[in-house]
Amino acid sequence: xxxxxxxxxxxxxxxxxxxxxxxxxxxxxxxxxxxxxxxxxxxxxxxxxxxxxxxxxxxxxxxxxxxxxxxxxxxxxxxxxxxxxxxxxxxxxxxxxxxxxxxxxxxxxxxxxxxxxxxxxxxxxxxxxxxxxxxxxxxxxxxxxxxxxxxxxxxxxxxxxxxxxxxxxxxxxxxxxxxxxxxxxxxxxxxxxxxxxxxxxxxxxxxxxxxxxxxxxxxxxxxxxxxxxxxxxxxxxxxxxxxxxxxxxxxxxxxxxxxxxxxxxxxxxxxxxxxxxxxxxxxxxxxxxxxxxxxxxxxxxxxxxxxxxxxxxxxxxxxxxxxxxxxxxxxxxxxxxxxxxxxxxxxxxxxxxxxxxxxxxxxxxxxxxxxxxxxxxxxxxxxxxxxxxxxxxxxxxxxxxxxxxxxxxxxxxxxxxxxxx
Amino acid sequence: xxxxxxxxxxxxxxxxxxxxxxxxxxxxxxxxxxxxxxxxxxxxxxxxxxxxxxxxxxxxxxxxxxxxxxxxxxxxxxxxxxxxxxxxxxxxxxxxxxxxxxxxxxxxxxxxxxxxxxxxxxxxxxxxxxxxxxxxxxxxxxxxxxxxxxxxxxxxxxxxxx
Numbered sequence: 001x002x003x004x005x006x007x008x009x010x011x012x013x014x015x016x017x018x019x020x021x022x023x024x025x026x027x028x029x030x031x032x033x034x035x036x037x038x039x040x041x042x043x044x045x046x047x048x049x050x051x052x053x054x055x056x057x058x059x060x061x062x063x064x065x066x067x068x069x070x071x072x073x074x075x076x077x078x079x080x081x082x083x084x085x086x087x088x089x090x091x092x093x094x095x096x097x098x099x100x101x102x103x104x105x106x107x108x109x110x111x112x113x114x115x116x117x118x119x120x121x122x123x124x125x126x127x128x129x130x131x132x133x134x135x136x137x138x139x140x141x142x143x144x145x146x147x148x149x150x151x152x153x154x155x156x157x158x159x160x161x162x163x164x165x166x167x168x169x170x171x172x173x174x175x176x177x178x179x180x181x182x183x184x185x186x187x188x189x190x191x192x193x194x195x196x197x198x199x200x201x202x203x204x205x206x207x208x209x210x211x212x213x214x215x216x217x218x219x220x221x222x223x224x225x226x227x228x229x230x231x232x233x234x235x236x237x238x239x240x241x242x243x244x245x246x247x248x249x250x251x252x253x254x255x256x257x258x259x260x261x262x263x264x265x266x267x268x269x270x271x272x273x274x275x276x277x278x279x280x281x282x283x284x285x286x287x288x289x290x291x292x293x294x295x296x297x298x299x300x301x302x303x304x305x306x307x308x309x310x311x312x313x314x315x316x317x318x319x320x321x322x323x324x325x326x327x328x329x330x331x332x333x334x335x336x337x338x339x340x341x342x343x344x345x346x347x348x349x350x351x352x353x354x355x356x357x358x359x360x361x362x363x364x365x366x367x368x369x370x371x372x373x374x375x376x377x378x379x380x381x382x383x384x385x386x387x388x389x390x391x392x393x394x395x396x397x398x399x400x401x402x403x404x405x406x407x408x409x410x411x412x413x414x415x416x417x418x419x420x421x
Numbered sequence: 422x423x424x425x426x427x428x429x430x431x432x433x434x435x436x437x438x439x440x441x442x443x444x445x446x447x448x449x450x451x452x453x454x455x456x457x458x459x460x461x462x463x464x465x466x467x468x469x470x471x472x473x474x475x476x477x478x479x480x481x482x483x484x485x486x487x488x489x490x491x492x493x494x495x496x497x498x499x500x501x502x503x504x505x506x507x508x509x510x511x512x513x514x515x516x517x518x519x520x521x522x523x524x525x526x527x528x529x530x531x532x533x534x535x536x537x538x539x540x541x542x543x544x545x546x547x548x549x550x551x552x553x554x555x556x557x558x559x560x561x562x563x564x565x566x567x568x569x570x571x572x573x574x575x576x577x578x579x580x581x582x583x
Contacts, residue, residue: 024562037443041486044446048573067444074444124484124508140486140512142572150576154562189431190478194507223478223506278431365440365483386435386482393439393458 002253004160005230006196009135009250013118021159021259030117030134032147033061033093035103035361036068038122038140040081045145054089055151061093061112062086063103066361071368101333101359104128104217104301108209109333111242115231115249120144120153125301125383127224130216131209132239133231133250138220158225159259160196165203169267173417175311176211177303177381177401179203179264180218181272185282186262193223195259198252203266204229209238210307214401217302218383221279273379273414274399277387285404288414293398295378296321296409297390299330299357300364303381303402306336312406313345315417321353322412328355328363328370354409366390372397379414381405422548423470423498427532428459430476434488434509437480443487451487452494469496472536474527476502480509486516493518499538501545501556503527514563515572521545521556529554 003011007019014025034042039062046054054060062082067075086094093112100106104125107113113129119136120126122144129136139153147153163183184191197219204212212229219227229235231249239247273288275281298304298312309331321327329349331337337359340346349356355370363370364382372378372391378398380390385397398414407417435458442454456463473492479502480488489512492500499519513520519540526545530536535548543556559567569575 024560037440038484038486041446045573049577072444078444078446122484122486124482126484138484138508140484140489140508140515142486142515143511146572146576189481190504190506193478193504220482223481225507365435367440384433384435384482386433388439388458389435 002255002257004196004198004256004258005133005228005250005252006135006160006198006226007157009116009118010155010157019157021157023157024154025157026152026154027118029059029120029147029151029153031059031061031113031119032144033063033103033107033126034122034141034144035066036064036079036082037066038144040078041141042122042144042148043081043085045142046148049149051149054148057090058092059151060091060148061107062091063095063106064097064100065102065359066365067367068100068360069097069358099334102301102304102361105304105332105336108132108213109335111239111244114239114243114245114247115235116247120147124220125217127219127227128213128217128301130219130226130228131212132235133229135226135228137226158194158196160198161192161260161262162198162200162258164201164261164263165199165266166201166263167266168202168206171267171270173403174269174271175401176207176214178269178272180215181274181279181282181399182264182269184218184222184279185272187222189221189278189280190223192219195224197222197224197227199227199229205232208307209234210305213305214302218279221383271404271416272400273404274385276385276396276398279383279385279399285414285416288398289416291398291414292377293325293379293408293413294376295326295328295370295372296405297328297363297370297378297380297382298402298405299332300361300382301332302383304330304332304336306339308381308402309336309340309345311402313348315403315406315421316352316410317348319352319410319420321409325409325412326355326370327353327409328357330357330362331359333359363390379405379408422535423472423537424468425472425474425530425532425534425536426463426467427474427530431478431481432475433482434480434485435482437488438485438491443485448490448494451491455491455495464495467495467497470498471496472538473497473500474502474530475500476527477504479505481506484508486512489513489516489518499540501526501530514566517571523554523556526554526556
């Protein structure tokens with residue numbers, strides 16, 4: 001029987017010829033990662049194994065990105081415990097502030113995550129790496145601790161759902177964020193619960209790697225175990241200059257079995273805005289027209305990559321952020337930041353009246369660097385708009401891609417980019 | 422008496438324990454802010470042995486293990502829901518927070534009802550209304566994990582037996 005790309009990767013890492021959905025397997029890990037919130041808890045759990053050394057210091061990534069540069073003493077203590085563990089265990093993939101970036105932007109950029117890998121991360125957006133054709137899934141700190149100790153994790157092989165995007169006739173400004181919000185809007189926040197979301201079709205083939213990362217990043221917002229896109233020439237071009245170890249390319253068999261198949265026409269997908277308080281409340285930007293906002297955030301592991309900044313800058317060039325709006329722009333990594341500087345994007349942001357921050361997850365999860373007060377409303381390129389996500393429990397978050405976010409920052413209310421450009 | 426606390430569908434980990442409290446890992450600290458953004462009275466009023474009842478997709482969102490830890494540390498005996506988000510499901514088993522999947526119970530228990538739960542058999546009794554429900558049994562592997570007291574004791578036990 002044919003297998004999906006997800007099934008093939010899992011079978012290979014379990015030393016099996018074949019796996020079927022529902023099967024419980026133990027898989028060998030290529031990478032286990034954690035951040036400054038989940039890492040310290042995993043370190044405490046790892047101590048319970050009474051082991052001197054982690055399984056393999058070259059296959060672990062510890063990324064202090066959530067509350068860094070540290071916002072208070074308590075978070076500084078968390079970072080300290082991560083730092084000391086990394087030093088003590090000689091963890092290869094640890095970056096100090098000044099070199100670190102947002103984990104799911106940084107690790108692919110540095111070639112740490114590669115096609116065909118099995119990756120667990122104590123961060124729900126670990127599913128981002130599926131854009132490389134890897135099996136990557138979020139876990140908690142205890143699962144991560146077990147991974148640090150054993151180099152293995154147990155998995156229930158997920159059923160796969162296939163999402164085919166037909167055509168390449170994109171509406172103006174539409175990108176990966178709109179495709180994934182549209183999809184979540186169709187299936188709901190538990191529409192892919194426990195399942196793999198496989199994205200395919202001409203529409204996906206047309207997208208850059210940055211856009212593909214955005215799509216797989218939000219598979220978790222439909223409840224999925226992983227999101228995945230089979231590698232093609234664009235994937236190979238991306239990893240070729242980065243990979244420091246061998247990797248393997250997998251493709252789904254033509255006769256692979258899918259629990260469900262969805263087909264969407266690219267030309268039917270308008271710019272999306274997800275209303276509070278769930279990502280499934282996705283509507284066209286026209287339906288959000290005129291909603292007044294107080295803050296705009298452009299960044300995060302979802303939309304903090306170079307192309308996102310280029311799109312935002314294209315709209316903001318020569319314009320001013322509305323006087324009642326705080327616009328916060330956060331490049332995902334130091335390399336993205338530097339490239340944005342070289343291209344003059346940072347000048348455009350600052351001239352427009354934006355805050356430009358060092359890479360951090362900060363405001364996305366209501367950590368710091370842009371917390372909302374009671375009754376305030378943000379439009380954000382991040383991934384979640386849950387109650388209290390960005391601050392006060394009575395604040396609100398709307399989600400969009402970078403074009404709508406930048407245009408709305410100029411207008412002071414949610415608008416279609418054509419009203420500004 | 423085990424009092425039921427009822428919450429709706431898609432209860433996310435951000436409301437179970439908001440990120441502004443994730444700068445500390447002490448269980449007491451997490452318990453003190455459990456469910457704060459949906460019910461500010463919960464953390465103070467919840468009693469040891471109480472039960473949380475949720476709708477579909479309970480625990481969606483972030484992978485923070487702090488969420489089941491906060492619920493467990495607040496003294497909650499078990500979470501009953503129509504369905505659970507997968508990372509929360511895994512985390513709960515791993516840290517030893519009992520969870521039961523049962524649509525009928527999730528719909529048939531009202532806030533404040535007195536609920537009695539047999540974790541071994543998955544039988545749920547609504548004492549107040551005199552109704553009885555049967556939760557879906559866990560697959561054998563998860564039962565072993567639960568019996569061992571979580572993932573780490575399970576792995577250590579397996580190593581010792583190898």
